[in-house]
Amino acid sequence: MKYFFLSDGWTTGRVWEFGGLWDELAWQRKPYIRRLNLSIEEREERLWLYQVEETVLMVEVKPQGVTRPSIGQVVLKRLISAEQVIERLSEAVAIHVAE
Numbered sequence: 629m630k631y632f633f634l635s636d637g638w639t640t641g642r643v644w645e646f647g648g649l650w651d652e653l654a655w656q657r658k659p660y661i662r663r664l665n666l667s668i669e670e671r672e673e674r675l676w677l678y679q680v681e682e683t684v685l686m687v688e689v690k691p692q693g694v695t696r697p698s699i700g701q702v703v704l705k706r707l708i709s710a711e712q713v714i715e716r717l718s719e720a721v722a723i724h725v726a727e
Contacts, residue, residue: 641688
């Protein structure tokens with residue numbers, strides 16, 4: 629599995645795998661992306677931990693409620709490992725567990 633942190637108010641968009649943009653017809657499913665019930669605070673901002681499957685290379689993120697392309701979109705190219713998540717958690721000012 630791979631992971632990333634995403635700020636409150638942002639959501640995921642398109643997903644890329646080794647062959648390019650994720651093709652739901654070819655894979656016969658959506659990519660596995662799950663928000664975990666764990667967040668950290670960084671510079672007074674809440675960052676939620678997300679988990680994605682190993683085949684995912686990049687994830688587009690954008691502010692919630694945006695339906696058309698905008699300058700606010702970002703592509704996360706550097707997904708992190710479980711070890712890197714633990715490192716970030718150990719350095720966090722505050723950790724929150726949602727129920």
